[in-house]
Amino acid sequence: MDQALQDDLRRRLEAERETERERLEAAEPIEQDKDLHDIARGEAGQSQAAENTRQRSERLGTIDHTESRLSKVEHALERMDEGSYGICEVCGDAIGEDRLRAYPLATRCVEDAEDDAQPGGTA
Numbered sequence: 001m002d003q004a005l006q007d008d009l010r011r012r013l014e015a016e017r018e019t020e021r022e023r024l025e026a027a028e029p030i031e032q033d034k035d036l037h038d039i040a041r042g043e044a045g046q047s048q049a050a051e052n053t054r055q056r057s058e059r060l061g062t063i064d065h066t067e068s069r070l071s072k073v074e075h076a077l078e079r080m081d082e083g084s085y086g087i088c089e090v091c092g093d094a095i096g097e098d099r100l101r102a103y104p105l106a107t108r109c110v111e112d113a114e115d116d117a118q119p120g121g122t123a
Contacts, residue, residue, distance in 0.1 A: 001086045001097055009085075009104045013076050016104075020070040027063050072105045079107075088112055 079085040086095050090112040099106050108116070 001094075001100070005097060005101075006080065006085070009100060010077070010080055013073050013080075013104055017070065017073045017077065020066050020073060023066045024063065024070070027059060027066070075107070076105050 076085060079087075086097075086100060087093070088095055088109040089107045091109060093109050095106050095109050099110055106113070
């Protein structure tokens with residue numbers, strides 16, 4: 001992979017890292033507060049308890065997804081620093097430049113990624 005492409009991918013990954021960090025900072029904290037306890041006891045009604053539970057579940061899902069994505073971005077940047085970026089973690093072959101342009105977080109070549117997607121794959 002030429003240096004210009006790697007520099008471009010690094011900029012994209014660094015921008016994504018910043019975006020994901022901002023999302024985490026903006027996520028409302030999940031608290032076990034008195035209101036949730038009161039709602040669970042029926043003081044505000046079951047529909048409100050269900051709505052609060054749904055909102056809490058959505059926030060937790062968003063936080064989990066963002067943390068996972070941030071971890072993948074950090075891993076890609078670490079691989080760049082180590083000189084192993086663009087090398088398949090399974091077979092050791094180069095990951096195609098088109099694949100990296102489309103998905104800079106790729107850690108596997110197309111063939112190994114497809115193998116994992118098949119039933120019985122090692123994903």
